[in-house]
Amino acid sequence: MDAIRTEALTKHYRVGFWRSRPYVALEGLTLDVRRGEVFGFLGPNGAGKTTTLKLLMQLIYPTSGRAEILGRPVGDVEVKRRIGYLPENPYFYDYLTAEELLEYFASLFGFQAAERRRRVATLLDEVGIGAERRLQLRKFSKGMLQRVGIAQAILNEPDVVFFDEPMSGLDPLGRREIRQLILRLRDRGCTVFFSSHVLSDAETLCSRVAILAGGRLVASGHLSSLLAFQVQGWELVMTGVSAEALEQVTRAGQVARATPFGVGHYAFELPLTTPPDRVLSELTARGARLVSLMPVRETLEDYFVRQVAEAPRDRGLQVSGTHAGR
Numbered sequence: 001m002d003a004i005r006t007e008a009l010t011k012h013y014r015v016g017f018w019r020s021r022p023y024v025a026l027e028g029l030t031l032d033v034r035r036g037e038v039f040g041f042l043g044p045n046g047a048g049k050t051t052t053l054k055l056l057m058q059l060i061y062p063t064s065g066r067a068e069i070l071g072r073p074v075g076d077v078e079v080k081r082r083i084g085y086l087p088e089n090p091y092f093y094d095y096l097t098a099e100e101l102l103e104y105f106a107s108l109f110g111f112q113a114a115e116r117r118r119r120v121a122t123l124l125d126e127v128g129i130g131a132e133r134r135l136q137l138r139k140f141s142k143g144m145l146q147r148v149g150i151a152q153a154i155l156n157e158p159d160v161v162f163f164d165e166p167m168s169g170l171d172p173l174g175r176r177e178i179r180q181l182i183l184r185l186r187d188r189g190c191t192v193f194f195s196s197h198v199l200s201d202a203e204t205l206c207s208r209v210a211i212l213a214g215g216r217l218v219a220s221g222h223l224s225s226l227l228a229f230q231v232q233g234w235e236l237v238m239t240g241v242s243a244e245a246l247e248q249v250t251r252a253g254q255v256a257r258a259t260p261f262g263v264g265h266y267a268f269e270l271p272l273t274t275p276p277d278r279v280l281s282e283l284t285a286r287g288a289r290l291v292s293l294m295p296v297r298e299t300l301e302d303y304f305v306r307q308v309a310e311a312p313r314d315r316g317l318q319v320s321g322t323h324a325g326r
Contacts, residue, residue, distance in 0.1 A: 001071045003160050003191035004033035004056070009065035011051050024215045025051040028065070031210055031220065033193055035159075038186050040202035040223075041195040043212035044308055049195035050088055052212075053164050057085055069160060081109070084158035088165050090149035094138035098129055098148050101137065102155060109156045123151040128177050142169035150178060154185065161185065163194035167201055179204055199304055213308040234270040237291040238283050241266045245286035254279050264288075269296075 009029040014020040026048040033039045043049050054060045056067055058075045072079045092101055099120055106116040124133045127147040137145065146169045153161055166182075167175050182192050182205055196202060202209055203223070210220035233256070241264050249255050249268070257269040270276055276293055284290065 001035070002032045002068075003035045003037075004031070004039075004067070004069055004193060006031045006052075006056075006067040007065055009052070009055060009067055010063045011048075011055060011060065012063045026055070026215045029212075029217055031217065033191060033208075035191050036186065036189050037207050038182060038192045038194070038205045040206035040209035041193060041212065042197065042199065042202055042209055042304060043195075044197055047212040047308075048215040049212055050164055051215075053085075053087075053162055053195060056162065081156065082159045084153035084156060084161040086149045086153040086161075086163045086166055088168070090145060090152075092137050092145070092148070094140075095136055097136055098124060098133040098140075098151075101148065102151060105152050105155050119155065120151075123155060126181060127151045128174065143171060143174055146170055147174065147178075150181070154190075158190060160191040160193065163192065165196055166194055167196065167198055175201070211304060211307050218307045218310070219303070233272050233296040234274075234276045235292075235294045235296055236268040236270055236276055236279060237266070237293075238268065238280075238288045239265045239291055241283060241288045242286055245283050245288055248286070249279055249282055254282075265291075 006029050009026060009031075011026040013023045013025055015023045029048075029052060041049055041052065051060070055062055056069065056074055067074045069076075069079050070082060096104070102120040102123065103116050106119055111119060124130075127150050129144065129147055129151070132140070132144065137148065140148070146166070150163070150166060153163065163182075166178055170178060179201065182194070185192050192205075194201075194205075206223055208220070208222050211218050236255075239262075246258060246266065250258055254270070254274050255268045256271050259267045259269075261267060268279065270279060280290060280293065
């Protein structure tokens, strides 16, 4: 059984005042997320990622289509006990301290007093909130509030947790800590579904991703298969390269570019048409030594930019007749 499943999930809005027109926030999203995986939901700002999460949380309702979480329709009371959610911009009553806020949420889940205190203390340690936990939230920075929001999302030890831009506002150390936290959640069997436009996080964390653009799904699948494109060329790094050896390989047109990064040290970019072993043998025959040889492939960022660029820009619905402006 999948942890999350959507079938043709669609959300349209009416925009405009005098003559409103339909606007496609999400169109026909069909997706499945397996149990125990970290799934990346990627797309530029305004792609429909937050709309999807709000639909899954039943904060808004779909125009058409359906969704399930843990094999049950979204909104099922028992399912809600087993999920966690971090919104894109979490907002809390800011006269409470971090401890007070989390203990309040823990009481809603039925934790007894001793368990509440233990659980809250453990989570605040886990997200990197120290002595500040006794300060009012109004004194917290954006990054510290984000950490508190992540703590409340996993307070009930959920089977599925939804993070909307979890790295927002975090410094590099905080990003690393939250990445480690997400991997720990995965290791204990929790399904993590997070939306982001930061591609390095997805490459680090996710086994599968989906890319959304213009409210429509443009690509999805295993990260390894999405990145396993044909080799575009080779990067050959050599040391001890003499001027004679350098002139020989560049004059013959065997390298696209030779970039020096020290005396006798060069990084050679080889086109796909040039066998790397031929250049390597010529350089080593003249005294150079191999440092590394790596294929050059398309990155997730390259793929993302290309897919988004190819996505349709028009998000209005084609409505004909006299009812188009009503």
